[in-house]
Amino acid sequence: MKRKILFLKPYDFMHTEYNGTSNPQFSPIFPCSLATVLSWCKSHLGEDEFSFYGLDGYLFQDRMEGVLREVALIDPDYIVSNINVLTFHLVESYYRNMKGKAKLIGLINKAFPEDMVARYGDLFDAIIEKDWCSSTLSVIVAAEDGEIGKSPGVWLRDEGGKPYFTGKGEPHYISDYPLPAYREFHGERYNSFFSYWTEGCKYGCIFCSFGTAVYGRWRARPIESILEELKELYSIIKRPMYILNIDNELTLQREWAEDLFEAIEKASLPLSIDTNIRANHVDEEFIRSMKRGGITRVGFSLESSDSDVLQLNKKKLNWEDVDRTIRLLKKHNIIFQVYIMQGMYGSNRQKDIDTFRYVVDEMKVRNVGLGVTLPYRSTPYYRVLKKKEWIEDFTLDNYLWVGSHVYKYSFFDKPVGTKPFWRISDDYTFEEAVDTYMHLAELKPRKKLFADFVKPLMFGNPSVFGGYIRSVCRSPGYYIGKMIRYVRN
Ligand code: SF4
Incomplete structure (x- = not known):
């Protein structure tokens, strides 16, 4: 009998990706990281002794209820699931009910492995924080030999219930990854990928919990492999594709990025790409090539308009770059969002308000992303605060407090967690930064639907606009709801 391995994306209100990204999620978006882990395991374990299944809770009308039914039908020997440290407690009972005889492997991407093992170590047979592909494979191989503890790269619980790490996993790089398993995960049922x-x-901003912290130096996939993936995807879905490229920094190496955009343009695929850029890497010629390569929306950071704060946080950016980039993106009709942060190391209330005023009033940016700077344990920022004795700890419980009290994520039916405390500078505390965030969130500009959303799509890429209209016609209720939320925000 073949052993069955199920790769499960739960309906847990968040997307959780191997590069450290996690954001709220309410509609189906193709779970690229998990599908890549599936492909990796399939190519290494082979199909003689194993069968591989992909399941996404977002594709079921009745969400996790549907997942429960499907898991019972598959009756897997292993369940590999990307879970979110912020929301796992909301879906925990489903996992307890579906586990059965299966070994449960949890993939997380934020710096709370000890907390997760301490909380859920009785449920999970292994928790993996980094190197999702190689560590998942080695856990399965070790489990087949009867001893998961022999696998490196895994967080486990000892007999006394204490979390421990089995040692660094085998590193692997993005250039080695196989294409995500689009077919096993029913790629044809998604609109966004x-x-x-x-x-x-290559930067080392001290607050960054992924970037260099997770994967070290910048690396890129071969352009042919990206093109192969886009073509394969198009052959499956046969309609315009909306690609959410959430790399930390797509444009870091200009020559590579320009070659990529040129290759995408030549392939003439109907697609629209959303990505992240760094303002100091782009000029007008580059933006033209980005646009020809299908980029219709970008996000980039300023964080703070105060040069001392930027320097203290090793951001290596200045507002002139941001100013120039904003003008060019407006000129070329590319939708964009500018991120600014409240409570960066060394900042204060006035500096945070000045940053907001600069972006909104002077630069007339309508789509501004706000965020309170958090000292995750893995960051240099945390170590700086520790050294100054300005913080005691930043735990999972504190993170839950931030999610439910500061961001007020709608999936929390009641506020949870424990309020953290730390100093940000001599005249600013975390509590005051939260207050500033709340104040600025009230002042955020309302978006204009036509100018910010429809017009750039129309002029940016007509085939994508056609695809967008087709999707609206297929499920009007979903899109009308989305529009209402968009305008309200
Ligand atoms: S530029 Fe800074 S914030 Fe962005 S990914 Fe790199 S280190 Fe992180």
Whole structure:
């Protein structure tokens, strides 16, 4: 009998990806990271002794209820699932009910492995924080030999219930990844797709919990492999594709990025790409080539308009670059969002408000992303605060407090967690930064639907606009709801 391995994306209100990205999620988006882990395991274990299944809770009308039914039918020997440290407690009972005889392997991407093992170590047979592909494979191989503890790269619980790490997993790089398993995960049922083309970052911003912290130096996939993936995807879905490339920094190596955009343009695929850029890497010629390569929306950071704060946080950016990039993106009709942060190391209330005023009033940016800077344990920022004795700890419980009290994520039916405390500078605390965030969130500009959303799509890429209209016609209720939320925000 073949052993069955199920790769499960739960309906858990968040997308959780191997490069450290996690954001709220309410509609189906192709789970690229998990589908890549499936492909990796399939190519290494082979199909003689194993069968591989992909399941996404977002594709079921009745969400996790549907997942429960399907898991019972498959009756897997292993369940590999990307879970979110912020929301796992909301779906925990489903996992307890579906586990059965299966070994449960959890893939997480934020710096709370000890907390997760301490909380859920009785449920999970292994928790993996980094190197999702190689560590998942080695856990399965070790489990087949009867001893998961022999696998490196895994967080486990000892007999006394104490979390421990089995040692660094085998590193692997994005250039080695196989294409995500689009067919096993029913790629044809999605309109939006996460896709990863680069990893890591050459910068070392002290607050960054992924970037260099997760994958070290910047690396890119071969352009042919990206093209092969896009073509394969198009052959499956046969309609315009909306690609969410959430690499930390797609444009870090200009020559590579320009070659990629040119190759995408030549392939003439109907697609629209959303990605992240760094303002100091782009000029007008580059933006033209981005646009020809299908980029219709970008996000990039300023974080703070105060040069001392940027320097203290090793951001290596200045507002002139951001200013120039904003003007060019407006000129070329590319939708964009600018991220700014409240409570960066060394900042204060006035500096945070000045940053907001600069972006919104002077630069007339309508889509501004706000965020309170958090000292994750793996970051240099945390170590700086520790050294100054300005923080005691930043735990999973504190992170839950931030999710439910600061961001007020709608999936929390009641506020949870424990309020954290730390100093940000001599005249600013975390509590005051939260207050500033709340104040600025009230002042955020309302978006204009036509100018910010429809017009750039129309002029940016007509075939994508056609695809967008077709999707609206297929499920009008979903899109009308989405529009209402968009305008309200
Ligand atoms: S530029 Fe800074 S914030 Fe962005 S990924 Fe790199 S290290 Fe992180």
